[in-house]
Amino acid sequence: MPRIWGAHSLAPLYPGKSNLPDPIGEVWLTGVDCKVASGPFSGKTLGEAWREMPPEWRGERFTGQGGFPILVKFIFPKDKLSIQVHPDDTYASKHEQAAGGRGKTEMWYAVNAEPGAHVFVGTKPGVTKQQFLDGIANHTLENLLEKHPVYNGDTFFVPAGIPHTIGPGMILCEVQEYSDLTYRVYDYGRLDATGKPRELHVEKAMEVMRFGKQKVEKVLSLSMWSGDQREGGGKRTLLTACPYFTVERWELYQHFLTYQPTGLQFNIHVILAGNGQYDRNTKFQAGECWFIPAPLTGIPNATRHTTMLRAYVQDLDVIRKELKIQKCSPVEIASTVFG
Numbered sequence: 001m002p003r004i005w006g007a008h009s010l011a012p013l014y015p016g017k018s019n020l021p022d023p024i025g026e027v028w029l030t031g032v033d034c035k036v037a038s039g040p041f042s043g044k045t046l047g048e049a050w051r052e053m054p055p056e057w058r059g060e061r062f063t064g065q066g067g068f069p070i071l072v073k074f075i076f077p078k079d080k081l082s083i084q085v086h087p088d089d090t091y092a093s094k095h096e097q098a099a100g101g102r103g104k105t106e107m108w109y110a111v112n113a114e115p116g117a118h119v120f121v122g123t124k125p126g127v128t129k130q131q132f133l134d135g136i137a138n139h140t141l142e143n144l145l146e147k148h149p150v151y152n153g154d155t156f157f158v159p160a161g162i163p164h165t166i167g168p169g170m171i172l173c174e175v176q177e178y179s180d181l182t183y184r185v186y187d188y189g190r191l192d193a194t195g196k197p198r199e200l201h202v203e204k205a206m207e208v209m210r211f212g213k214q215k216v217e218k219v220l221s222l223s224m225w226s227g228d229q230r231e232g233g234g235k236r237t238l239l240t241a242c243p244y245f246t247v248e249r250w251e252l253y254q255h256f257l258t259y260q261p262t263g264l265q266f267n268i269h270v271i272l273a274g275n276g277q278y279d280r281n282t283k284f285q286a287g288e289c290w291f292i293p294a295p296l297t298g299i300p301n302a303t304r305h306t307t308m309l310r311a312y313v314q315d316l317d318v319i320r321k322e323l324k325i326q327k328c329s330p331v332e333i334a335s336t337v338f339g
Contacts, residue, residue, distance in 0.1 A: 001025055001026040003025020004193075005079040005168075007020075007025070007076040013074060013171065014027075025075065025076060025081075026075055027076070029073060031071065034046045056295055057266065059313075062266070067178060069313060070177065071177070071179070072311055073173070073174050076171055077168050077169075080165055080188060082184040082186060083120070083185050085164070086160045086161070088103040088161055089103040089177075091207065092181055100181070102179040103177060104160055104179040105160050105176065105244055107157045107247060109153075109239060109247065110151065112171040114169035117150040117151075117169040117170040120146065120147055121148060121158060121162060122215060128211060129209075141185070148217075155221060159242075161210035162210060162216055163209060175247050175309075176245075177245075184198065187200065222323055224248065225326075234252040234253050235250070236250055237251075242316075243339045246311070252276065252305070252307075253302060265294055267294075269292060269309070270288075270289050271287065271288045272309065275303050275306065276302040276303040277300070278299075316339060
């Protein structure tokens with residue numbers, strides 16, 4: 001996806017994508033127009049495959065014909081994104097039916113962050129709607145937002161209604177509700193390729209923005225499993241969970257992660273580093289995204305140390321129960337599981 005703030009090189013995730021003519025801001029991995037590269041639906045779009053696959057492949061939550069539920073993407077910012085906010089499901093279903101009627105809650109995982117990388121998420125305590133509007137008019141809006149430094153492996157959870165922007169100098173993996181609804185409130189005076197300012201959506205943004213209701217911090221990651229590196233195995237860590245998605249980081253040593261996920265939901269595996277195979281005929285490498293049907297365990301065997309994200313949709317009570325078994329405290333669980 002070309003973006004005014006994007007990069008001309010997608011290395012190191014995609015080393016062959018450098019010196020690009022247009023700045024690429026986003027690489028969509030589970031867009032409904034993305035093509036399936038292997039398996040029985042090879043050559044079809046993900047949207048077509050989702051509609052045509054056996055219901056049991058989707059898992060118990062998605063046996064009907066609804067659209068694909070989560071959008072996974074990489075973000076490559078070389079400049080600041082606009083300051084923006086997303087609507088929730090209630091507002092989107094009433095006012096944005098033409099755009100799909102679905103709100104947008106999201107999370108970010110820092111795949112790579114250069115020194116000084118940062119994001120702005122949420123307003124500072126006490127900021128009012130009028131102060132926010134004044135900040136837009138006076139070009140001082142950043143001063144009203146909370147600035148967070150970003151380091152490799154950081155996770156941020158950004159609910160609908162929270163203003164935010166992403167700075168340059170990082171690669172993020174974003175997992176979100178499947179929605180492209182963005183209300184842009186400030187764009188730093190930039191012009192698009194035609195020499196015109198990009199559209200702003202201040203009025204709608206003010207209707208959905210949460211003032212003084214939620215402070216956003218980096219999310220505490222929680223260990224769910226750890227195996228002995230000398231005997232293969234790996235580590236499984238919960239990054240965040242909410243009603244729309246659960247995201248884990250898996251570190252796979254030379255053999256495999258012995259944890260067996262249940263067959264109740266489909267899984268998305270995003271390979272961040274390393275390589276290996278699922279079986280003799282299915283090899284994976286960094287930058288790829290794999291759809292694992294619900295009936296399959298889909299445990300990857302790492303040829304070398306591999307890091308991947310697992311995204312799926314799970315009942316939050318199931319997540320909380322598993323964390324309690326791992327001796328996580330109620331405070332720790334509440335800082336990572338939302339909703």
